[in-house]
Amino acid sequence: MDVLLDYAELKKNPLQQQMTTSRDFSIWRYVPILPVEDPGFAKTPLHSVGWTPVYESVPLNEETGLNQLWIKDDGRNPTASFKDRASSVVVARAGEIHADVVVTASTGNAGAALAGMAAACGQKAVIFAPKTAPQAKIAQLLVFGAQVILVDGNYDQAFDLSVKASQEFGWYCRNTGYNPFTAEGKKTAAFEIWEQILLPNSNLKRELSVFVSVGDGNIISGIHKGFKDLKELGLIDYIPRIFGIQSEGSSAIANAYDAGTEEIEPVHATTLADSISVDLPRDGLRALRAATQTGGAYVKVSDDQIIQAIAALGKVGIFAEPAGATAYAGVLQASVSGLIKPEDPVVCMITGSGLKDINAAMKAVPSAPVIEPSMRALKNILDI
Amino acid sequence: MDVLLDYAELKKNPLQQQMTTSRDFSIWRYVPILPVEDPGFAKTPLHSVGWTPVYESVPLNEETGLNQLWIKDDGRNPTASFKDRASSVVVARAGEIHADVVVTASTGNAGAALAGMAAACGQKAVIFAPKTAPQAKIAQLLVFGAQVILVDGNYDQAFDLSVKASQEFGWYCRNTGYNPFTAEGKKTAAFEIWEQILLPNSNLKRELSVFVSVGDGNIISGIHKGFKDLKELGLIDYIPRIFGIQSEGSSAIANAYDAGTEEIEPVHATTLADSISVDLPRDGLRALRAATQTGGAYVKVSDDQIIQAIAALGKVGIFAEPAGATAYAGVLQASVSGLIKPEDPVVCMITGSGLKDINAAMKAVPSAPVIEPSMRALKNILDI
Numbered sequence: 001m002d003v004l005l006d007y008a009e010l011k012k013n014p015l016q017q018q019m020t021t022s023r024d025f026s027i028w029r030y031v032p033i034l035p036v037e038d039p040g041f042a043k044t045p046l047h048s049v050g051w052t053p054v055y056e057s058v059p060l061n062e063e064t065g066l067n068q069l070w071i072k073d074d075g076r077n078p079t080a081s082f083k084d085r086a087s088s089v090v091v092a093r094a095g096e097i098h099a100d101v102v103v104t105a106s107t108g109n110a111g112a113a114l115a116g117m118a119a120a121c122g123q124k125a126v127i128f129a130p131k132t133a134p135q136a137k138i139a140q141l142l143v144f145g146a147q148v149i150l151v152d153g154n155y156d157q158a159f160d161l162s163v164k165a166s167q168e169f170g171w172y173c174r175n176t177g178y179n180p181f182t183a184e185g186k187k188t189a190a191f192e193i194w195e196q197i198l199l200p201n202s203n204l205k206r207e208l209s210v211f212v213s214v215g216d217g218n219i220i221s222g223i224h225k226g227f228k229d230l231k232e233l234g235l236i237d238y239i240p241r242i243f244g245i246q247s248e249g250s251s252a253i254a255n256a257y258d259a260g261t262e263e264i265e266p267v268h269a270t271t272l273a274d275s276i277s278v279d280l281p282r283d284g285l286r287a288l289r290a291a292t293q294t295g296g297a298y299v300k301v302s303d304d305q306i307i308q309a310i311a312a313l314g315k316v317g318i319f320a321e322p323a324g325a326t327a328y329a330g331v332l333q334a335s336v337s338g339l340i341k342p343e344d345p346v347v348c349m350i351t352g353s354g355l356k357d358i359n360a361a362m363k364a365v366p367s368a369p370v371i372e373p374s375m376r377a378l379k380n381i382l383d384i
Numbered sequence: 385m386d387v388l389l390d391y392a393e394l395k396k397n398p399l400q401q402q403m404t405t406s407r408d409f410s411i412w413r414y415v416p417i418l419p420v421e422d423p424g425f426a427k428t429p430l431h432s433v434g435w436t437p438v439y440e441s442v443p444l445n446e447e448t449g450l451n452q453l454w455i456k457d458d459g460r461n462p463t464a465s466f467k468d469r470a471s472s473v474v475v476a477r478a479g480e481i482h483a484d485v486v487v488t489a490s491t492g493n494a495g496a497a498l499a500g501m502a503a504a505c506g507q508k509a510v511i512f513a514p515k516t517a518p519q520a521k522i523a524q525l526l527v528f529g530a531q532v533i534l535v536d537g538n539y540d541q542a543f544d545l546s547v548k549a550s551q552e553f554g555w556y557c558r559n560t561g562y563n564p565f566t567a568e569g570k571k572t573a574a575f576e577i578w579e580q581i582l583l584p585n586s587n588l589k590r591e592l593s594v595f596v597s598v599g600d601g602n603i604i605s606g607i608h609k610g611f612k613d614l615k616e617l618g619l620i621d622y623i624p625r626i627f628g629i630q631s632e633g634s635s636a637i638a639n640a641y642d643a644g645t646e647e648i649e650p651v652h653a654t655t656l657a658d659s660i661s662v663d664l665p666r667d668g669l670r671a672l673r674a675a676t677q678t679g680g681a682y683v684k685v686s687d688d689q690i691i692q693a694i695a696a697l698g699k700v701g702i703f704a705e706p707a708g709a710t711a712y713a714g715v716l717q718a719s720v721s722g723l724i725k726p727e728d729p730v731v732c733m734i735t736g737s738g739l740k741d742i743n744a745a746m747k748a749v750p751s752a753p754v755i756e757p758s759m760r761a762l763k764n765i766l767d768i
Contacts, residue, residue, distance in 0.1 A: 025409070043440040045701040048460075056427040059506070076432075076460070078701065080739060120701035122443070131754045136742040138752060143698030143738060143745050148752035149762065157757035164759055314527030317429040317462065317504035354527060355464060355739035358520040361527050368522060368532035370515045373541035375548055378533065 002225075003035040003180045007232045016235055020195055025051040027085055027188040033229055035184050039092035044120040045078035049088045050188050052076045054196045054347075057316040060328075064335045068204075068345040070197055071328070073318055074189065075353030078120075079140070081275075081321075082189070082219060082351040083113035089185030090174045091117045099172035101126055105162040107133040107155055109275055109352055114174055115144035126171065128162040130155050134274075137356070156279075176218045177282025183222040190226025193347055194236060204345050208240040209296065211334070211348045213326035214253055215276030217287025219351065220244050224290035240347075242296040243339075244287060245330030247271035247303060253284050257298035262288060272303050272360055273322035275352060297339055301329040310354065310364040319354035319361070327351070386609075387419040387564045391616045400619055404579055409435040411469055411572040417613055419568050423476035428504040429462035433472045434572050436460045438580045438731075441700040444712075448719045452588075452729040454581055455712070457702055458573065459737030462504075463524070465659075465705075466573070466603060466735040467497035473569030474558045475501045483556035485510055489546040491517040491539055493659055493736055498558055499528035510555065512542040518658075521740070540663075560602045561666025567606040574610025577731055578620060588729050592624040593680065595718070595732045597710035598637055599660030601671025603735065604628050608674035624731075626680040627723075628671060629714030631655035631687060637668050641682035646672060656687050656744055659707035659736055681723055685713040694738065694748040703738035703745070711735070 015032055022029035027050035031038045041047060055071040074082040087110070094102045103126040104114050111127040118125035127141050131150040141148045151158040159175060166173035176182055198208060212220045220242060230236040246254040249271035256264045266280035281287060291298055301309075309325035309332070320328070327348045334340045354361050371377040399416055406413035411434035415422045425431060439455040458466040471494065478486045487510040488498050495511040502509035511525050515534040525532045535542040543559060550557035560566055582592060596604045604626060614620040630638040633655035640648045650664035665671060675682055685693075693709035693716070704712070711732045718724045738745050755761040 043438065045437075045439065048437045048439075053429075053432045054427065055429065055432075076462070078460070079703070080737075116701045116703070118701075119699055129752075135746065139742050139745040139749065140703065140738070142749035142752060143694065143703055144701060145695075145699035149765070150752050150754040151757045152754055153757040161757050161759070161762060165762055168759065310527065311529075315503055315529035317500045317502075317528060319463070319500070319524065319527055353464075353739065354524070355737065358523050361523040362519065365523070365526035368513075368526060368534050370534040370536055373535045373537040373545050375545070375552065378545060378549055381533070 003184050005033060005035065005229060011233055015233060020199070027088065027185070030188055030191045033233065034089060035181065036089055036092040036096060039095050039121065041121040046088050046091065046117050046120040048078050049084040050077070051192060055318060059316050060312065063312060064331055065342050066335060066344065066346055067342055069331065070347040071318060071350060072193065072347055073350045075320060075324055075350055079112045079116040080353035080356060081109035081113060082186070082349070083109040084117060085188050086110070086182035086185035087113035087117040087174065090114070090179060090181045091121060091123055093181045094123055094172045095121065097172065100124060101169070101171040102174055103128070103162050103166050103171040104174035105129070105155065105159040107274065108137045109356070110176060112137065112140045112144070115141045115146035118146065119144045128158040130158050176216050182218055183225050186219050186222025187226030187229060189349065190223045190230065194230055197347055198236060201345070206344050207238055209243060209340055209344050209346045210240045211243045211245060211327045211331050211346060213276050213323050213351055214244040214246050214287055215250065215278040215281065215323065217253060217281040217283035220290045221283050221286035224286070224294070239294050242290045242294045243330060243334060244291050244296070244298045245326050246298065246300055247273050247276060247306060247326060248300045249303060250277045251300050252278065252281050253287050254298035254300045256288055257291060264288065273306055273326055274357070275321065275323035276326060299330045299333050299339065301326060301333050305329040305333065307364045310361060313350070314364070318350065320350045321352040321354050321356045322360045324350040324352040387568050389417060389419065389613060395617055399617060404583070411472065411569070414572055414575045417617065418473060419565065420473055420476040420480060423479050423505065425505040430472050430475065430501050430504040432462050433468040434461070435576060439702060443700050444696065447696060448715055449726050450719060450728065450730055451726055453715065454731040455702060455734060456577065456731055457734045459704060459708055459734055463496045463500040464737035464740060465493035465497060466570070466733070467493040468501060469572050470494070470566035470569035471497035471501040471558065474498070474563060474565045475505060475507055477565045478507055478556045479505065481556065484508060485553070485555040486558055487546050487550050487555040488558035489513070489539065489543040491658065492521045493740070494560060496521065496524045496528065499525045499530035502530065503528045512546040514539050514542050560600050566602055567609050570603050570606025571610030571613060573733065574607045574614065578614055581731055582620060585729070590728050591622055593627060593724055593728050593730045594624045595627045595629060595711045595715050595730060597660050597707050597735055598628040598630050598671055599634065599662045599665065599707065601637060601665040601667035604674045605667050605670035608670070608678070623678050626674045626678045627714060627718060628675050628680070628682045629710050630682065630684055631657050631660060631690060631710060632684045633687060634661045635684050636662065636665050637672050638682035638684045640672055641675060648672065657690055657706035657710055658741070659705065660710060683714045683717050683723065685710060685717050689713040689717065691748045694745060697734070698748070702734065704734045705736040705738050705740045706744045708734040708736040
């Protein structure tokens with residue numbers, strides 16, 4: 001199911017000027033091409049989603065061999081992940097249909113994003129999570145005041161129960177691959193790439209390539225949708241090439257891409273990048289087509305490459321969770337394999353903050369030496 | 385030691401227009417009244433510090449009984465704490481004096497901020513931390529590529545060793561209470577309060593009150609300095625009342641305030657709010673005067689009140705670490721005790737993100753129920 005915009009009607013308006021001159025530096029600057037009205041709550045975290053920073057870094061250019069690489073850090077969102085984009089639009093929709101309760105199944109970022117956005121506007125939220133979910137992520141859900149129900153089962157069972165509950169109790173269901181408004185929120189990342197990168201660099205000699213880590217596939221399909229909207233509205237000339245990056249341990253979509261089929265076979269996901277650890281991607285087909293229809297590709301990286309990417313990004317001041325660093329590992333991999341050339345302009349999405357998963361960060365770096373508090377001991381380890 | 389600005393020279397320039405019309409939404413919009421030049425690195429986390437969001441929340445107004453309460457969330461900075469303000473200015477200064485190495489002693493946010501800001505601009509950083517520092521905070525330092533030296537001793541010993549090393553090796557020392565450029569960075573929070581709250585609300589009937597959690601005292605004295613700069617330059621008519629909030633378990637400055645003395649006696653700090661757990665505040669005198677010279681006060685809150693404040697902020701979508709929530713606990717306490725009146729406009733600084741200390745967050749909320757994956761079990765706990 002998709003949300004359909006009335007492009008013909010929209011094209012009658014001076015859209016570009018309306019949006020690019022907005023003084024609202026959040027996703028709500030794009031209300032003209034969102035399927036919801038501005039929900040209000042202007043001075044809350046709900047209005048602080050999006051317009052995340054775009055970084056450039058000489059060391060990363062050197063490491064990847066690229067001339068133009070932009071890093072868009074969505075870990076800087078209010079609840080520290082890309083998922084705020086989806087949850088804020090879903091919460092806005094919930095307000096419009098006067099939903100009493102919004103529900104989702106989640107083990108992490110999506111739940112935290114729903115809980116945080118719902119809290120910002122006084123919307124009641126219920127989150128189903130497997131009881132094995134990390135305590136840290138559960139804590140974030142609880143602090144935002146969501147009703148959290150831990151299910152003695154796996155994520156799929158939590159998902160099924162959340163759908164049943166939403167049907168029986170009339171709750172509004174946010175689940176990824178179920179609620180089309182999630183992709184409508186996620187497409188705002190494409191609008192920001194347009195406004196922050198394409199418009200100010202209108203002289204790019206080659207088409208832009210966008211690298212996105214992929215789990216259930218809803219982020220990459222949302223970004224694809226955003227570029228399609230811009231193209232339909234005549235705001236961009238071409239749709240950027242979209243590259244999906246999966247962990248070798250969770251590569252259902254990349255497997256299908258490699259096999260040249262649209263049949264996506266489930267895997268038994270084992271990656272340390274928990275946010276993209278998915279057996280059967282719930283938005284797999286559209287996620288596959290985001291690459292195949294745009295001249296992009298799917299790329300697999302190992303957990304070791306993901307860990308190395310965390311360290312590489314950290315060294316220039318960007319702290320990413322494993323799923324966030326996965327896209328950068330993919331840029332490196334694609335550059336080495338020749339999928340992208342040095343002269344290709346590339347944007348790499350970082351989808352979540354490293355503060356979400358400190359254990360993974362510890363794997364990315366050597367431990368620090370312990371010394372007694374003396375200059376002699378210090379000089380020993382400094383080798384002076 | 386303080387940095388002195390040449391106010392007479394500065395007053396010749398159209399400062400307000402120069403700063404408030406800047407399109408640089410970071411602390412670097414205030415370069416005209418900072419003691420450093422813009423360091424460049426425009427598209428890095430260094431240029432993403434500051435201009436943190438200001439929130440308003442009806443539930444928090446109701447809970448505190450205030451008519452106008454603004455929450456300024458400095459947990460939204462690049463390394464997720466207020467300390468980025470200080471570290472970015474120190475790193476800029478390090479660049480100007482061509483320092484090879486910047487060094488600091490820290491157990492947490494200050495070190496992470498220095499490591500992150502230094503990484504953003506390729507500056508080498510060395511962080512001394514007690515070996516008992518939480519692994520999570522050490523991980524953040526290491527990911528940013530700082531050289532981390534764990535000292536088999538307490539924070540004071542790490543501090544002393546960092547100073548000795550800086551003297552012997554000619555390293556540039558960032559230590560709080562030692563390097564005056566830290567306060568110069570921290571003062572930018574006052575500039576943002578001016579621009580985000582005072583200028584758009586020029587019709588306030590009563591003076592603004594600013595609530596700040598206090599550990600070593602450098603944040604509150606930095607904010608005080610910022611307001612003094614604005615007053616000297618004729619950009620504000622009065623200096624807001626400044627309230628320092630300390631935990632009962634770490635209240636050296638509040639004790640002196642209560643005793644009506646400027647003699648600050650060290651305590652044996654025991655609060656769970658680790659970022660403000662300080663025996664002898666290294667910027668205590670100026671921190672005390674920030675309150676006494678502005679008609680503010682010092683307020684003590686219990687660790688229980690801090691935990692309750694984490695939950696209260698979380699319920700409106702703001703996730704604070706304990707030291708960050710302390711200021712809000714202080715607003716509540718000051719409102720109950722009559723120190724501030726309902727008609728007093730109040731801004732409450734949140735100095736760090738809750739993602740920095742998940743264990744504390746877990747203390748703030750009841751645990752979630754675990755059920756088998758069935759509608760029957762769900763209905764039981766929902767009491768339907």
